[in-house]
Amino acid sequence: MERIIVKVIRPLLVIFGGLSLLTGLAYPLATTGIAQAVFPAQANGSLITKDGKVVGSRLIGQNFSGDTYFWGRPSATSPMPYNAGNSSGSNLGPTNKAQLDAVKGNVDSLRKAHPTQTGLVPVDLATASASGLDPEISVAAAYYQVDRVAAARKLPANAVRQLVDGHIIGETFGLLGEPRINVLELNLALDQLSKKA
CATH class of the missing domain: 1.20.5 (Single alpha-helices involved in coiled-coils or other helix-helix interfaces)
Structure with missing residues (x-):
């Protein structure tokens, strides 16, 4: 043994x-x-600070709902939107009635909040991402919101549009993905622009 x-x-x-x-x-x-x-x-979470305090991460979206801010993609996380502890999508297929109703509701809400916009609603403003935590929106989604944000902040629409232009992130390595905008960084810059006005 x-x-x-x-x-x-x-x-x-x-x-x-x-x-x-x-x-x-x-x-x-x-x-x-x-x-x-x-x-x-990146190793420390791509944190964004304002006045020496951490206000978020470049990698995780936040829930902006007021008229004075740009909105990100809808979030399907539970029990609240943009819950980083429960990253998930709705898992509903594109022909599922609940999914179609949710998208229709989002489109109706967006049209009501943006009466000056008569074109198509950018798809990323009407549909949730797979993670529910997407921190970025398309350039079209940001432009779609310019008039609302400018009116709510009493800023010239051209100034807000220039701010959007200055925050466009190009394709990764110059060829992967599409140009996009980080919503948190744009909204922080918007706060700074409002202070100067």
Whole structure:
């Protein structure tokens, strides 16, 4: 019996201990160290600060609902919108009646809030993303909201449009995705513009 312990169980325990140290300690420490050295902002959550306080992340959307702010995509997270602890979509298919009713309701609300807009409602303002936490909207979605935001803040629409133009993020690596705008960063810049006006 003692021979079995020495021949079989002891090497197993040594291998288990060695792999635990390698994969549970050395690897996480190495990857964390490299990430902190090479990509410190991303490794720490891509946080956005205002007046020395963290107000959000570039990677997680927030619920802006007032007329004085640009709105992001609808969020299907529960129990509240943009709940980062419960990232999820509605999982409803494009022909599901509940999905169609939700999109129709969103479009009706958007048309009511933007009476000067007669064109099509940008799809990203009417549909939720798969994560429910999308921090960005299309350029068309931002332009769609310019008149409402400008009127609510009593700012010239051209000034708000220029602010939108200054916050366009191009395609990733110049070819992936579409131009887009980070809603939190745009709204923070909007607050600064209002202070100057």
